[in-house]
Amino acid sequence: MTDEMTKDPKQQITTDPSKPSERMRAGSMTITLGPWIIAGIALMLMPFIFTSNSALTIMNQMWITVIFALAYNMLLGQGGMLSFGHAVYMGLGGFFCMHIMNYVEDYGVAFPLPLLPLFGGLFGMGFAMLIGSFSTSGAGTRFAMISLGVGELIAACSVIIVAFFGGEEGISGDRTYGLPFFGVEFLKQIEVYYLISFWLMLSAALMYLFSRTPVGRMANAVRDNPERAQFLGYSARWVRFYSFCASGFFCGIAGGLFAISYEILTEENLNAASSGVILLVTFLGGVGFFFGPIIGAIAFTLLQTVLSLQTELWSIYAGALFLATVMFFPGGLAGLLMMHVPAFKLGKMSGLVVPYFKTLIPAAIGVLGICALIEMTFHFRHGATGDNEMTLFWTTFDSHSVLPWIIAIAVAAIGIGIAKMTAPEMKEAWDEANTAGGTS
Amino acid sequence: MELILVNLIDGLVTGLLLFMLSAGLTLIFSMMGVLNFAHASFYMLGAYFAYSISLAIGFWMGLLIAPLIVGLAGAGVERYGLRRVHQYGHVPELIFTFGLALLIEEVVQFIWGKNQMPYSVPEVLNFTAFSIAGNSIPAYKIFMIFISISIFIGLLYILTKTRVGMIIQAALSYPRTVEALGHNVPLIFMGVFGVGTALAGVAGVIAGPVLGTFPGMAFVLGSIVFVTIVIGGLGSLWGALVASLLIGWITTFAKSYNIAMSDILNGIGIATPENMSDNPFRDLWTITSPQIADILPYILMVLILIFRPAGLFGKRES
Numbered sequence: 001m002t003d004e005m006t007k008d009p010k011q012q013i014t015t016d017p018s019k020p021s022e023r024m025r026a027g028s029m030t031i032t033l034g035p036w037i038i039a040g041i042a043l044m045l046m047p048f049i050f051t052s053n054s055a056l057t058i059m060n061q062m063w064i065t066v067i068f069a070l071a072y073n074m075l076l077g078q079g080g081m082l083s084f085g086h087a088v089y090m091g092l093g094g095f096f097c098m099h100i101m102n103y104v105e106d107y108g109v110a111f112p113l114p115l116l117p118l119f120g121g122l123f124g125m126g127f128a129m130l131i132g133s134f135s136t137s138g139a140g141t142r143f144a145m146i147s148l149g150v151g152e153l154i155a156a157c158s159v160i161i162v163a164f165f166g167g168e169e170g171i172s173g174d175r176t177y178g179l180p181f182f183g184v185e186f187l188k189q190i191e192v193y194y195l196i197s198f199w200l201m202l203s204a205a206l207m208y209l210f211s212r213t214p215v216g217r218m219a220n221a222v223r224d225n226p227e228r229a230q231f232l233g234y235s236a237r238w239v240r241f242y243s244f245c246a247s248g249f250f251c252g253i254a255g256g257l258f259a260i261s262y263e264i265l266t267e268e269n270l271n272a273a274s275s276g277v278i279l280l281v282t283f284l285g286g287v288g289f290f291f292g293p294i295i296g297a298i299a300f301t302l303l304q305t306v307l308s309l310q311t312e313l314w315s316i317y318a319g320a321l322f323l324a325t326v327m328f329f330p331g332g333l334a335g336l337l338m339m340h341v342p343a344f345k346l347g348k349m350s351g352l353v354v355p356y357f358k359t360l361i362p363a364a365i366g367v368l369g370i371c372a373l374i375e376m377t378f379h380f381r382h383g384a385t386g387d388n389e390m391t392l393f394w395t396t397f398d399s400h401s402v403l404p405w406i407i408a409i410a411v412a413a414i415g416i417g418i419a420k421m422t423a424p425e426m427k428e429a430w431d432e433a434n435t436a437g438g439t440s
Numbered sequence: 441m442e443l444i445l446v447n448l449i450d451g452l453v454t455g456l457l458l459f460m461l462s463a464g465l466t467l468i469f470s471m472m473g474v475l476n477f478a479h480a481s482f483y484m485l486g487a488y489f490a491y492s493i494s495l496a497i498g499f500w501m502g503l504l505i506a507p508l509i510v511g512l513a514g515a516g517v518e519r520y521g522l523r524r525v526h527q528y529g530h531v532p533e534l535i536f537t538f539g540l541a542l543l544i545e546e547v548v549q550f551i552w553g554k555n556q557m558p559y560s561v562p563e564v565l566n567f568t569a570f571s572i573a574g575n576s577i578p579a580y581k582i583f584m585i586f587i588s589i590s591i592f593i594g595l596l597y598i599l600t601k602t603r604v605g606m607i608i609q610a611a612l613s614y615p616r617t618v619e620a621l622g623h624n625v626p627l628i629f630m631g632v633f634g635v636g637t638a639l640a641g642v643a644g645v646i647a648g649p650v651l652g653t654f655p656g657m658a659f660v661l662g663s664i665v666f667v668t669i670v671i672g673g674l675g676s677l678w679g680a681l682v683a684s685l686l687i688g689w690i691t692t693f694a695k696s697y698n699i700a701m702s703d704i705l706n707g708i709g710i711a712t713p714e715n716m717s718d719n720p721f722r723d724l725w726t727i728t729s730p731q732i733a734d735i736l737p738y739i740l741m742v743l744i745l746i747f748r749p750a751g752l753f754g755k756r757e758s
Contacts, residue, residue: 082531084538137749140531144475145666145667145745149738149741149745150742152735153735153738156732156734157735160727272659279535279538316546316547316549322543323521323540326525327525330525
């Protein structure tokens, strides 16, 4: 593999242990505890920084999505299997946990709540074993189609089989009836937060360790070249099957945590839309790196909660962002970050700062201008008649007058124009920063 | 007996409609090796464009112009989107089309809003063609059958009898060789993608008035179309036709004949349990065929993928 290819985004998926920047992915680097300890402390301290209840809810949602996305990436990133129905495993784990919770409540069984996600995981794994027994014989299109079919089947069943899925209104429960766990009854949101954080750390660590095991390494090999892996004596099918089951297990854990956090599960938790969202989250974060889905889940949840408060068009932006990611940065956010590792190692990051500012800030302003145009068009077309006032970027104006349109178009054009003009400069700086040797 | 005939016609309409989508999809698949998740979105675009055009200059112009616009949009997507993503491999391509499907749905909601459009059957065709034992068959259904069959025959003729069709077929199997012979293969691919999406556009134009023109219409039909071409065998035009008709008829018959699961279970000798409300399988006993009509294609697909991975008419495992 040449030096040039490492820089090329299409090589994000493969690994090359001879490159320092890729050693982490290739697994030859010893497991460093640093990031884990920092993550653990950050998880502990977060509720002290963001104290409001809504912030706690968002964080709970975020950490559950992180587990789910990491589990999804065990297939997509590490195993090269694209699943279009992965919400099923999380949903089923959640439904199962909810039934256990109701059973505990009805019969007064002594059962500590913190263990519940484990059962969700086991159920998810059991179902994954069932489906994986026939779906993992091929990767690619066949696997994707089976996952889509199974996903649709289960989503349709959730309306038909009322005994387990509770029909349209789903099933709900109460988490506080379990055995108090060292005096904690999980009445408060904060207690649930620490429970979720504990399971997040545990499952993230386990998933990371899984990717270091021989099975995890073979999953990469099977992803890159199944034929060759088979010549080496490994059954590609069994390797995929193990990855699939492990992924199902962690999805089930995420489902169990969802059941604990929200105390309700509906058809929405296992339909195709949820499966689509997790694909979006994982790909946005970057499938090539272990920490990619973590970034993706955090970024997406923030985007979702913050943007959806600001505009009803947030999903159009999310869609556009997703498409742009696939087209221009197939490595996702993580890939974008890791692209800078060689420059960082060469100590040339400082040379990049100024060109970045020169290009990216006008580009961001231009994009905001385009967003303003979109918002104004939307308001113009769909706003109630007579309601010409709209508020955008803290200014209120009349969307039917000409001036705001001129301003928005000018901002967009100038922003994009400057970005285009300075782009070659940035490219040059980028090449320079990635070249070893003396500065010119 | 008469009811069977009516259902046969209904199933034929559904099946041929599915075929118009799956024909394009399967052509695109054999060309690029990738399932175009956004295919049904082009079908939706066809319906919406036709609706907007029909408001201005009438239904027939819509039928003519909307597919052209959709085809151009499709060709543009291939040229500026898919061709770029192609270098990253198959999985990103699949993800790209998936993201495109999401985005098109959002854009449609952005432009036309979330409500169903009052796109209706043109006056000329709004009459009863004939009736079978009291069940009237609208002329529009006959029109739909006519359009789909003529498109199928036209497609078959072009692909098998004309020089252009020969080059396309050759380019599908041996792109390198065809390129070496001096044909512009990327242009052919773009053209096939455009024609495939235009076909989906036609389907949208003629289905919009019957099935409703709303932002969820792509989602409703989208996954069924994949199921169709997987069952038929990826890349096989005949397989797409057979599978489309099969699915059309299965779902139509399952919906119109109320077959209850309890009858089947009783029929094979299992007695209905006494106490239904406590039985863990109570939902299984109360299942009826209209309830599961919409998931029958998925069951069929999973079974086909397990027992005959290449599909009904597929040649080999891809």
